[in-house]
Each structure stands twice: as structure tokens, then as C-alpha cells.
């Protein structure tokens with residue numbers, strides 16, 4: 310009896326351990342497990358035991374790789390490699406449309422697939438027009454010529470960074486491409502003041518990278534999910550296909566709200582505010598008299614593009630007095646925006662513009678001490694401070710799609726959370 314009781318206690322202890330251990334393991338390795346899952350999701354083509362390239366089994370040939378040198382001609386290269394003059398002429402005449410042999414360029418790589426036997430006559434000539442596309446001339450039997458492209462794959466990657474000085478500098482420090490900076494700036498243009506980034510602000514991304522032939526990187530294809538922490542405020546964004554028929558994607562946050570606002574935070578992508586909307590501004594030049602400033606000045610280098618902060622119609626585009634070159638846009642019955650001191654205007658009166666369109670370039674025309682755009686925000690015909698307005702959001706994700714959306718983003722959000730800095 311006593312033994313059984315002790316045994317019972319032991320069993321209980323073992324049971325407890327058995328329950329606790331896996332629980333701890335799950336807690337400890339939650340992120341690790343996620344990573345493994347991510348590995349499995351990565352698409353790749355298994356390496357072939359036989360070397361196949363350009364659609365040919367390279368093992369069957371003597372392979373010569375070279376680049377076009379100055380003075381090389383298509384005829385010379387193939388003549389040296391035993392191709393008869395009439396076959397060379399045939400290519401030049403018959404296949405001018407798919408491959409113009411006179412337009413081979415110095416520095417471009419080419420491959421000769423020669424017969425393995427002496428005298429190693431060229432069977433196939435491959436010329437790389439660019440990193441992905443190539444032209445093939447097959448001299449076996451009757452001459453055949455065609456163009457093709459290398460297989461493209463997309464690999465899922467993750468990255469993270471902590472802002473030290475600028476976003477682009479952080480990208481550089483983390484070996485990430487400038488394209489990533491542009492893509493992130495675009496995703497968060499409505500929610501993050503990129504001209505007010507602070508040390509310690511940080512980001513994480515889950516993205517796909519394009520690879521040609523498994524190995525040649527061809528740039529960031531898509532940011533699937535991103536996280537940006539600005540001033541201690543976390544913002545998530547997920548690229549979601551809200552219209553599968555028309556292939557339309559949009560970034561939404563973890564609550565399915567659209568990251569886009571009806572207005573951009575600033576009319577310049579990267580700039581700093583040099584003067585705020587201030588009705589009590591006093592200026593030394595005017596003897597410290599009150600000279601209200603009804604705009605917000607964004608300083609940026611001369612020639613920086615100025616963007617329409619929302620969709621609308623251009624109602625003014627002219628040069629006038631202190632405004633210099635300026636543009637004014639009517640967005641709806643309530644809002645208008647105005648952009649002053651442009652070096653050059655890019656829109657005409659009556660023209661429809663979309664949020665983010667370049668409407669002109671930073672200048673210092675009119676009354677302007679230095680290169681900047683004075684951004685004026687009109688509400689019901691009065692100039693107001695855009696930073697004090699509760700500006701409308703653009704359309705959120707429809708209710709019917711939200712269940713699917715939350716299921717889609719759950720693993721992506723875990724993945725983001727698990728990316729180490």
C-alpha cells in the first residue's frame with residue numbers, strides 16, 4: 310500500500326515533468342520552430358546531379374565560357390571553332406529578327422558548347438543579352454536560333470535594423486539594398502515621419518528576393534510584412550491581396566486598417582521641417598512684429614521632387630509674387646493643399662493628380678531664404694495646421710475579408726516578432 314502510494318507520487322512527479330518539459334520547450338523554441346517552418350516554405354529547385362544550363366546537358370559537351378572582346382565578331386568566334394562559313398551566313402540572314410549577330414556587345418558573356426571529340430567544333434552558341442535573357446544558335450543539323458530566359462526563383466528572406474543616423478545609412482550598414490529603403494518609406498509614408506527618425510527607431514521585414522538561375526540576386530521583389538518602431542510606437546504592415554480577380558494588393562496593419570491615410574505626412578519623402586505653422590511667429594527682419602506663418606516649411610535640397618499629398622485636381626499652377634512658382638490642389642469639398650517656392654512646376658491647371666505624383670521640384674522662388682517647400686493646408690477655405698487635424702483614413706479592409714486576413718497575417722506576424730536585430 311505504502312509502496313503504491315510512493316509509486317503514485319513518483320508517477321505524478323514524472324507526469325508533471327512530462328507535461329512541463331514540452332511546454333518549456335515550446336516556450337523556449339517558439340521562435341526557433343517558426344524559423345524551421347520558414348525554411349520549409351522557401352521555394353527552391355533541387356540541384357541536378359547532371360549539370361543542365363540553358364536547356365542543355367553540359368556534360369555532353371566541351372564547355373567554353375568567355376566574354377566578347379573588343380574586335381570580336383560572331384563570324385570570327387565561330388570560324389575559329391570550326392563552324393562552316395555557309396552556316397555562319399545562314400544565321401546572319403535567316404535569324405536577323407530573333408538574334409542580330411552584328412549587335413553583339415563587348416563585355417557580354419557567351420558560352421560555346423563544343424563537341425567532346427576533336428576538333429571540338431562548336432555545336433551550340435549561347436549569347437547572354439542580359440542577366441536573365443540569352444540567345445541560342447544551334448548549329449547541329451539545320452541551323453536553329455531562338456531566345457530564352459533563365460529560370461527565376463523567389464526566396465523568402467528576413468532582415469532587421471536599428472536606426473543610427475538615417476534609414477538609408479542603416480540599410481547600408483545591414484547590407485540591404487537602397488530599393489528596400491524606398492519600399493519601406495512608401496509603405497510607412499502615412500504613419501512614420503521619416504524626417505524625424507530617432508536613434509533607436511527600428512524595423513523588421515519579411516521579403517522575397519528574386520534570383521536568376523538560383524544564384525544571381527536580382528533585387529527585392531516584394532515586402533510581405535514589415536514592422537516599424539518609431540518613437541516607441543510599433544506599426545505592423547502586411548501586404549494582402551484584397552482583390553484576387555484583379556490581383557490587387559494593399560498594406561494593412563494588424564487590426565486590418567489601411568496604412569494609407571487620405572493625406573501624406575509630408576510633400577517631400579525625405580526632408581526636415583524648418584518652420585512650423587505658427588500664427589504668433591515673430592521675425593527679426595520685420596522688427597519682431599507678428600508675422601503669422603500659415604504654412605509648414607519642409608527643407609530639402611534643390612530639385613527634390615514635391616509630391617501631391619492626396620488625390621485631387623490642380624486649381625492653380627503659376628508664378629506669383631512671394632509665392633514664386635506654386636501649385637494648389639483641390640482634394641474634395643473640404644480640403645485644398647498648396648505648395649510654394651518651387652524651382653519648376655510639373656502640372657497644369659485642371660490636371661488630375663494622384664497621391665504621391667510629382668507636381669514640381671524644390672526651389673527658392675518668391676520670398677524664400679533657402680531651398681524648401683512651404684506647404685499650406687486649407688480646410689473649408691481657411692489655412693490650418695495639417696499636424697493638428699484628425700485626417701481621414703483611406704478605405705479599410707472590407708469586413709468580409711477580415712477573417713481570411715487575420716488567418717493570413719498570424720504566421721507572418723510571428724515571423725516578424727522572431728527576427729533578431
Ligand SMILES: [Zn+2]
Pocket residue numbers: 584602604605606682683684
Ligand atoms: Zn512657409
